[in-house]
Amino acid sequence: MNTLCIIGGRVLRPDCRVEPADVVVDRDSGNVADVGENAAADYDADETLDAEGCVVMPGLVNAHTHVAMTLLRGYADDKPLGSWLREDIWPAEAALEADDVRAGTELGIVEMIRSGTTAFADMYFEVPKVVAAVEESGVRARLGHGVVTVAKDDEDAAADVEESLSVAREFDGAADGRVRTAFMPHSLTTVGEDFLREATATAREDGIPLHFHANETTDEVSPIVDDYEKRPLSYADDLGMLTEDDFVAHGVHVDTEEIELLAARGTSVVHCPASNMKLASGIAPVQEMLDAGVNVGIGTDGAASNNDLDVFDELRDAAMLGKLGADDASAVPAEAAVTAATAGSADAIGLPGGRIKTGAPADIAVVDFDAAHLAPAHDVVSHLAYAVRGSDVRHTVCDGQVLMEDGAVLTLDEKRVVEEARERADALAERAG
Numbered sequence: 393m394n395t396l397c398i399i400g401g402r403v404l405r406p407d408c409r410v411e412p413a414d415v416v417v418d419r420d421s422g423n424v425a426d427v428g429e430n431a432a433a434d435y436d437a438d439e440t441l442d443a444e445g446c447v448v449m450p451g452l453v454n455a456h457t458h459v460a461m462t463l464l465r466g467y468a469d470d471k472p473l474g475s476w477l478r479e480d481i482w483p484a485e486a487a488l489e490a491d492d493v494r495a496g497t498e499l500g501i502v503e504m505i506r507s508g509t510t511a512f513a514d515m516y517f518e519v520p521k522v523v524a525a526v527e528e529s530g531v532r533a534r535l536g537h538g539v540v541t542v543a544k545d546d547e548d549a550a551a552d553v554e555e556s557l558s559v560a561r562e563f564d565g566a567a568d569g570r571v572r573t574a575f576m577p578h579s580l581t582t583v584g585e586d587f588l589r590e591a592t593a594t595a596r597e598d599g600i601p602l603h604f605h606a607n608e609t610t611d612e613v614s615p616i617v618d619d620y621e622k623r624p625l626s627y628a629d630d631l632g633m634l635t636e637d638d639f640v641a642h643g644v645h646v647d648t649e650e651i652e653l654l655a656a657r658g659t660s661v662v663h664c665p666a667s668n669m670k671l672a673s674g675i676a677p678v679q680e681m682l683d684a685g686v687n688v689g690i691g692t693d694g695a696a697s698n699n700d701l702d703v704f705d706e707l708r709d710a711a712m713l714g715k716l717g718a719d720d721a722s723a724v725p726a727e728a729a730v731t732a733a734t735a736g737s738a739d740a741i742g743l744p745g746g747r748i749k750t751g752a753p754a755d756i757a758v759v760d761f762d763a764a765h766l767a768p769a770h771d772v773v774s775h776l777a778y779a780v781r782g783s784d785v786r787h788t789v790c791d792g793q794v795l796m797e798d799g800a801v802l803t804l805d806e807k808r809v810v811e812e813a814r815e816r817a818d819a820l821a822e823r824a825g
C-alpha cells in the first residue's frame with residue numbers, strides 16, 4: 393500500500409470526540425486506511441505530514457457557491473439581492489469570457505484549499521472551465537450550469553435549460569470521479585414553471601439531482617404565493633423538485649409546513665449566513681430545521697456577497713446568527729455548526745467526505761492550534777466553531793493527495809493564479825463599464 397501518514401495530531405471523530413491519533417491514508421484508493429493512537433507506527437510511510445500541535449479534521453465542504461464570482465469580490469456592495477443582481481452583477485456577468493470563469497474559479501479554489509475546504513457545490517456558467525480547474529487543483533465538486541429563463545425568448549430559454557442538462561450528463565464522474573453534477577435552475581422565480589416541470593422530469597429519468605436557490609428573500613416568496621396560492625417549497629414539490637438527492641440554497645423564509653416538507657422529502661438546505669446578512673435577506677430558522685430533522689449544510693454563496701470563501705468564517709456566522717434568530721444562546725451550538733460544515737454539507741451535496749474514519753475518503757484539513765487567538769484550548773470543538781480562522785489551516789488533503797503542505801499550495805501555482813485573476817477582473821470591470 394502506498395501510504396500517507398498524518399502523524400501526532402488530535403483527530404476530530406464523526407461523533408465530535410477529539411482524540412490523539414495518527415491518520416493513515418491509502419494513496420492508491422484515496423481512502424483512510426487506519427485511525428488510532430500511534431497507528432502510523434504499523435506502516436512504512438511513503439509520505440508524512442506533521443500534525444504536532446494540530447487538530448486533524450474532515451475537510452470543510454462549501455455546499456453552495458458561485459466560485460468564479462471571486463472576480464466580482466468588492467465589485468458591488470450594500471444593496472439588497474434584487475437590485476444588486478439586476479443593476480450590478482448580471483450586467484457584469486454578461487461581459488464574462490470563458491477564461492474569466494477559469495481564472496476566477498482557480499482563485500476561489502486556492503482560497504478554499506488555503507482555508508481547509510476540500511469540496512464545494514458550484515452553480516455558474518462555462519462549466520467545462522470549472523471542471524478543468526477542479527481536475528487540476530485536486531478538490532472535489534458538485535457542478536452545474538445555472539439556468540435563468542425569465543426575460544429570454546423561448547428558444548434561448550430552452551437552450552439554457554438544455555445546456556444545464558447536457559453538462560450534467562457530460563461531466564458527471566470527470567476528474568477520476570471527483571466531479572459530480574446537477575441540474576441547476578437558478579430559482580423558482582427566475583425559471584418558468586413549464587421549464588421547471590419538464591426539465592425536472594428529464595433530470596429524474598437520467599438520475600441527475602437538482603440544486604436551486606429557494607426562499608432566499610421575501611421578494612421570492614410573494615410572487616409564488618400570489619400566483620399559485622401556495623408556498624414556494626410546496627410549488628417546488630408539486631413540480632417534483634424535492635427529493636433526497638436535491639439540495640436548496642438559503643431556505644431563509646420557510647414556514648413550519650415547508651420545514652416539515654423538506655424533512656419528509658429528505659431535501660437538504662444549505663445555509664449561507666454571511667450572504668444573508670450582507671444582502672439583508674433575513675435569518676434562516678436553522679435550529680428549527682435541525683429539530684425537524686432537515687439536513688443542513690453550510691455555504692459561502694459567491695465572494696461578491698460574502699466577501700470570502702472561508703467556511704470557518706461561515707460556520708462561526710451560522711452559530712452566531714442561529715442564536716440571534718432563535719433568540720436562544722443554546723441554538724446552533726458549536727458541534728452542530730461544525731457538523732453542518734463537514735458531514736452535513738457533504739451529505740447535502742451528495743459527495744463522500746465530511747468524516748474521518750477507516751474507509752472514508754481522505755479529505756482532511758490539519759488545523760494548527762499553536763496561535764495566540766487559540767490559546768488556551770479548553771474545548772477543541774468550541775475553537776473550531778468560534779475561534780479558528782481559515783488561515784490557521786496548515787495542510788489540506790483531498791482524495792489522499794496533499795493539496796497544501798505547511799501553507800504552500802501544491803497543485804496550483806498560487807502566484808500565477810492571483811496575477812491572472814487580478815488582470816482578468818480588471819479587464820472584466822472595464823468591459824462591463
Ligand SMILES: CSC[C@H]1O[C@@H](n2cnc3c(O)ncnc32)[C@H](O)[C@@H]1O
Pocket residue numbers: 458473477481482485515516517537538539540578605608667693694697
Ligand atoms: C445562473 S448562475 C448563478 C447566478 O446566481 C447569481 N447569484 C449570486 N449570488 C446569488 C444569491 O445570493 N441569490 C441568487 N442568485 C445569486 C450569480 O450572480 C449568477 O448569476
Ligand SMILES: [Zn+2]
Pocket residue numbers: 456457458605641693694
Ligand atoms: Zn447563490
